């Protein structure tokens with residue numbers, strides 16, 4: 001049998017694109033998500049298990065198919081919700097992930113890549129942010145992801161279990177073939193929300209925070225295309241096989257765009273003026289999160305092809321137009 005991997009969160013945004021990417025690269029891909037996969041994701045899956053990541057059925061699922069590796073994307077990942085419900089985030093992102101870790105180790109998994117986040121850094125004291133930057137999260141989402149990073153690093157032994165941690169900045173864009181895209185429920189992510197407003201599916205776009213110390217007062221972010229993220233996972237998965245050390249990489253475009261600049265680009269591409277409503281800052285949002293991702297570029301040979309803002313917006317826009 002060829003190479004087999006398990007992707008958790010396979011019905012979600014990053015997970016579904018990762019599934020497609022690995023499937024196209026010749027892997028057998030097993031899905032795992034508490035939400036059933038949509039048809040357009042299902043077709044890239046060799047098998048799929050609809051359950052919680054902490055479920056014991058994961059052991060037999062992985063053993064039966066002889067999977068060698070895991071990409072762990074499943075998580076609760078809304079900053080605002082995490083501030084309101086920290087216990088829920090502790091439960092999903094730490095307790096259940098620990099159960100999952102122990103189950104996949106029992107099943108003999110040798111390599112694991114964990115979707116972590118720039119939110120583990122907190123308010124940056126250095127920009128762009130290198131992997132060695134102090135990790136001091138300012139919201140429970142970032143804190144729970146950091147806790148699980150530490151669990152994984154303790155589990156890494158360089159022989160029977162090898163760990164890769166990838167800290168995404170703002171994952172965005174959509175499958176260049178327009179099959180997959182970004183949907184969250186509720187949708188709190190900037191680009192889909194702004195596109196929905198631009199296409200008349202939302203009354204207005206809520207702009208949280210206009211008094212940050214940035215060039216136009218809105219938050220500054222680093223947007224990385226989801227297809228480029230998938231490419232980095234594939235490169236890391238290969239390299240982990242021969243690696244004694246745990247690997248940690250920032251995945252970002254290294255370009256800084258403010259929220260207002262993103263809205264302007266959407267206006268430019270849709271030839272509309274989307275309605276913006278200024279709101280107070282959202283608790284837990286740092287002013288600026290920009291990656292230094294030179295390590296991934298150098299060590300993995302990662303070459304993002306889709307992460308310039310106009311391409312991110314145009315792929316996301318095409319997908320939204322296709323499904324709306």
Ligand SMILES: NC(=O)c1ccc[n+]([C@@H]2O[C@H](COP(=O)([O-])OP(=O)(O)OC[C@H]3O[C@@H](n4cnc5c(N)ncnc54)[C@H](O)[C@@H]3O)[C@@H](O)[C@H]2O)c1
Nearest residue numbers: 009011012013014033034052053073074075115117168171
């Ligand atoms: N989207 C981003 O900008 C971004 C940035 C940094 C890091 N990340 C990380 O990337 C990963 C994927 O993010 P996303 O945007 O694709 O999120 P998403 O919400 O689209 O997908 C997450 C998926 O995980 C599933 N899931 C959650 N908890 C589960 C559980 N206990 N058992 C089974 N399934 C479960 C959900 O049903 C969902 O399909 C997350 O770990 C997130 O922390 C995302």
